[in-house]
Amino acid sequence: MTRHRFSRTPQLSTPARKRRQAVGRLAGWSLACAAALFAGAAAAPAPAHAESGSSQALERRVKAAFLYKFLGYADFPASAFADAASPVTIGVVGSDEMAAELARVVAGRQVRGRQIVVRSLREGDPAQVHLLFVAGNDSARTARILRAAPAALLPVTECELGLQNGSVINFRIIEERVRFDVSLDSAERNNVKLSSRLLTVANRVVKGNT
C-alpha cells in the first residue's frame, strides 16, 4: 500500500508539504529505525536506547550521528588544516551531553583519513574548530555565539532562525523526524563546499539570505 503510494510519487521536486505528510506516517518507526541504525553504527554500546526512552535522548543521538556524517559531505579548504595529519575538530557549544554523545560516535572513526576530535566549548571560548555545533533553541544566543566565533567553518545550529544568523546547516524537527536545512551562501562565505548528494536529502536548501 505504502509502496504503491511511493511509486506514484513522480519526482524529487514534489512540494515539501506533501512529502512531509507522506513521511509523517512513518515518523514513529523512522526515528526508531534511525536510532537503531546509528546505534549500530556507533562504536559505543547503546544502553541509552533502552534506558532513556525519552525522545530527547533519541533526538540527540540522531543529531550526533548526523553531525558526524556531515563531515563526509563537507569539503574544507586546505588552509583549514595545519598539515595532512591534522585532525578534524568538532566543537560543541552548550551541550555536554551532545559533546559526549558525539565523542562516542566518532570514536575510532576517520573522515578522509583524518582523526576527529570533539571539544566541548563554553560560550565565549575561542572556537578554532572545523564544525561548530551550537545547541539550544535560543536564536539570539545562537546568533551571538556564531558572531563570536567567526573562524568556525561549518556552523550547525538547531534554532528557529539558525540560517539567518549565519549558520550553514540548521536542524529541524519535521513530523517527529530530524531533518535539516542548508544555506549555500553561508557555506560559500566560509569557503566550505557541500556535496550535492547532501543537498538531495536536505529539507530545504537556501540560497541567499532570506
Next chain:
Amino acid sequence: MQSRQHSNDGGSVRSKLIKMAVFTTLAALLSASIAMLVLDLRTFQRYWVDDLTTQADIMASVTAPALSFNDAATAQQQLAVLRARPQILAGALYANTGARFATYAKAGTEQALPPRPQPAGYRIEHGELEVWHNIVENGEAVGTVYLRSRYGLLDRLLNYGAILGGVMLGALLIAALVASRLQAAITRPLEAVTNVARQVMQQRDFTLRVPGNNSGEIGVLVEAFNDMLAEIGRRADALQAANRTLEHEMDVRQKAEEALIVADRRKDEFLATLAHELRNPLAPIRTGLDILRIRSGDAQATQRATDIMERQLRQMVRLVDDLLDVSRINTGKFAIKMGRVELKAVVNDAMEVVRSYIELHGHELAIDLPDRPVFLHGDATRLAQILSNLLNNAAKYTNRGGRVTLSAHVEEKTLVLDVSDTGIGLAPDMLDSVFEMFVQVDSTLERTNAGLGVGLSLARKLVELHGGTIAASSEGLGRGSRFTVRLPIVVEPELPTKPTPAAFISTETYRILLADDNVDFVNSIGALLTAMGHSVVITHNGPDALAAAARFCPDYAFLDIGLPQMSGYDLARGIRKLSCGPMTVLIAVTGWGQEKDRQLAFEAGFDHHMVKPVRFEQIEEILGNRSVIKKLRT
C-alpha cells in the same frame, strides 16, 4: 530423358558431390555458429550482469545519503529513476539493520521483493537476473541495494539463432550453387564415360571412344577406359576370327567325315565285290579239276579243262596284280623303270595278255598303229598294262560279238591312243568318276563279269606316272565308250642296245634249284622247267636247299622267303658263301611285295625279287637275261 533420370538419381556422382559440398559447409557453419553462439551468450550474460551491477552501483551511490540521513522518501524517489530502464522489474533498498528501506516496481506490475537483504552478488533464476550490491558511504556499509531485471537470454538465443540460421541457409544455398558449378569438371567426363559404356553395352560397338582431353585422374580414367575398349574390341575381333576359323574347320571336317563315310561304304562294296570276283574264277577251275580227274584219259577234254583253268587263273592273278599295284601306287612305293620303249612292243605285250579274253567274248578286235616306230619314255611292262587294262575293260563291258578298236596316232610330240568299243557306254555324269577306285558303272549291275573298278583307276595312275592324261567319252548309254590316252613321245635316236629276244636264249639249258614249301606250286613249276630241258632240283626246306646248292651248284635258285627251318634270306647268304655261290642267280619268291621286302632281299644277296603268284613267263624272262647277268658278274 535418361540423363535427367540419371541426374535425379540420388546415387549419381553429381548429387554426391553437391551433397558433399553442402554437408561440409553445413558442418563448418554449424560448428562456427555454435562457437559464436556460446561466446555471444557468455558475453551477453557478462554484459547484463555488469550492466545491472553498474546500475546497482549507481543506485547505491545515489541513495547512500538518503540511507545515511534516513530519508526514505528521497530514497523512494531516487529508486523511481529506474523506470528509465524498462528491463529492470524491481528494486529495493535495505538499511544495514536488514529493514527494507525503499522499494521500486516496474509500472503496472506486481513484484514480490525479498524481505531480507542477501550477500552481494548476482543470481539468475526463472529468466530473471537479480543483483545484490552493498552501499558503502565514507568507508561504512550503510545498506544493500537489490535490483531485479528481465534476463533476455532466450530472446537473445532465438534472435541470434534465427540470424545464424538465415546466414547458414544462405551459405548452404551458395555452397550448393558453387558445388553444382564446380562438380561439372568431374561429372562431365564421368558422364561421358558412363554414356559411352552404356552405348557400348547396347550396341556392342567397341570402336566408340570417350571424347575430351582431361587432365589428372579423370584423364587417366578416360584414357584407361578407351584403351580397355580398344583391347576388348581387339579381343572380340580375334574371338570372331577364331570362331570363323573353327566354323570353317568344322565344315572341312564334316566334309572329310562325309568323304570318309562314302569311302567306307565304297570299301564295303569293294570287299563284297572283291570276294565275288575272287570267287568267280574258282568255280570253272574246280570244274576243270573235276574234268581232269574224271576224264583224264580224254586228251581233248583235258586240254579244254586246262585252257579254262588257265584262263580263269590268269584273270584272277591279273586282278590281284592290279590290286597290289594300286596299293603300291597309293602308298607311294610303286616304282617304274623308265626307259625307251617302242609302241609296237607295248601293244604286242598287251595283246599277249588280253587277246584270249577278247576272243573268249567273241569280240572283233581291230588295231590301227602308225607305220613308223614311235618311241616312248616309260616302263614297257606298265605301258602294256595300261593298254591291256583298257582293252580288258572294253571287252568286259561290251556284249558278246561286239567290236573293240585300238588305234594310235601322233599329234606333234604326243601319242594318242584310242580304245573304243560298241559296249554299254557311259552316262555323262560317270565320265570322270569311272577312273576312281572301286567305282563301277552300276554297282547293282549283276553282270557276270562285273569288275572291281580297279582296272581303270590303275590305268589312269600309270598314265599319270608317265606324264600323260587319260579321258573317257561316250555318246551315251548303250552306244559304246572311248578311252583316250595321251602320252609324250621321245624323239631321240634309237639306241642299239635292245635286249636279246627271248627266243634266242630259250634254247639254253640251266641247272635250276627250286625251294618252296608249297609242294604243288614248286612241283608244277619244276615239271614245266624240266619239260623245257633244264636240270631241276626241288627242295621243300632251307637245309635241304643249302645242301642241294652245295652239291648241285645251280645256275638259278628260286627261293621262297618263308621256308621252314631256315628263312630265304639266311639260305641266300649261305649259298653265296659256297664255292660256286657267287655265280648263282638268286631269285626271291615271296608273298610280300613291299619295297622294304625287296630291299631286304637285295641285302641278303638276291638278284631278283618276285611276288607270288609267279607266272611262268616271268621265270622265262629271268632265264633269258642270263647272259647279261653273267657279264655283270664277271
